Amino acid sequence: MQKIDVFSLFVAMTLNLSIMAVALPYFMGRVNRAARYAQTGIVLQTAGWIFLFSSSAVERGGWADHLLSTLAMGCVSSGMVFNAMAFQIWCGRKVSVRTPIAIAVLMTVGYSIGFSNYPFRVGWANALLALQIATVVVELCRPPKVAVGRWRWLLAICLSIQMIVLACRAVLGAFYTAEFPNFFGPYLVNQIFALSSNSMMVLSVVAILLAHRDEAARELERLAMQDSLTGALNRRAWLLQSGIELASSVRYRQPIGLLLLDLDYFKQINDTHGHAVGDRALQLFVSGLQAVSRAGDVFCRYGGEEFCVLLKCATPDAVMAYDQRMRQWLAQHSIQELGFELSYSAGIAMREHDSDSIDTMLQRADVALYDAKSQGRGCTLASPVRLSA
Ligand SMILES: Nc1nc2c(ncn2[C@@H]2O[C@H](COP(=O)(O)OP(=O)(O)OP(=O)(O)O)[C@@H](O)[C@H]2O)c(=O)[nH]1
Secondary structure, three states: OOOOOHHHHHHHHHHHHHHHHHHHHHHHOOOOHHHHHHHHHHHHHHHHHHHHHHHHOOOOOOHHHHHHHHHHHHHHHHHHHHHHHHHHHHOOOOOOOHHHHHHHHHHHHHHHHOOOOHHHHHHHHHHHHHHHHHHHHHHHHOOOOOOOOOHHHHHHHHHHHHHHHHHHHHHHHHHOHHHOOOOOOOOHHHHHHHHHHHHHHHHHHHHHHHHHHHHHHHHHHHHHHEOOOOOOEEHHHHHHHHHHHHHHHHHOOOOEEEEEEEEOOHHHHHHHHOHHHHHHHHHHHHHHHHHHOOOOEEEEEEEOOEEEEEEEOOOHHHHHHHHHHHHHHHHHHHHHHHOOOOOEEEEEEEOOOOOOOHHHHHHHHHHHHHHHHHOOOOOEEEOOEEEEO
């Protein structure tokens, strides 16, 4: 252990961090907010270490040492804030980093004020950095809001190790100053710190790349399931989910209904008001479906200006009630938001036999919809009976 050269280990780590700080943005290309935060975190950590090295090259305790060391503390702690923001987004949470920011400010200001007192500044900086990391570890251990991979535990372990070593350095620096007079000296805790910092840095970057890959996979899945204009499920995703719901309705002997809705004279809307207004009408229609849907109702943009809703545990009356709520919602909102009345025709199909599939129900709903169009539009039919107007 005596042969381990702390200074060289930290130089190697800073060099690797610097390469990463430059290479990651270049190789990751255009990335979203979380990855940008993580990259910024790495850049700040790198800057922190460079300042720390620079401070060891100037007169010890002088103004340059004071300035460079304070900048180092500010960069390292704010780097952790950016990392914390990235981790929160990757865990599907809202960004909330008031505590890590408060600790970063408190640590940097306290460090600068107490700079001339070595035991104080070492104890203070290391203890608060350990505390800041603890808040990030706690966040990582909370159940995430989206499905995330094992990178979360990898990061939690890496950060916990860093936190323990920092806490040890805080105690040694503050209370055993004579045996621990500087950062790069050949002391056991420095050697452990240098070794763990090196390996944890490599593992943390691996975890960050894994988190980024996870997020990209989630985004691809979302794009594959969602209609990009309206945010509603697309036909493929709806068919998948509807198949499952239909099977479950057979298994538990529950009624299930399907409503196929088609906007009236939509070509005319596009021709008269322009394509952008047509797009807004589609988005408004989906807002309406969202507003009137209840738990268990699954809707999608089936294609063009056609939408489909599957209503679980719904009798024909419940499907009609849904249709009425939607017509009321449109009557209240369309003129106000679009400047004209938006109406639709619809067809209803209930599951009649255990052997019914979504396809057969869609065919029946389509026949009813065709009849509704033929009868003048703006109404809902469940073939062969006209149910509403
Ligand atoms: N703005 C916009 N228009 C779309 C989109 N998708 C399909 N359309 C248009 O929707 C129109 C559908 O026209 P039709 O099938 O004749 O339907 P319609 O005019 O509503 O006629 P009826 O259904 O019989 O009342 C076409 O002009 C399509 O170009 C879209 O994403 N945005």
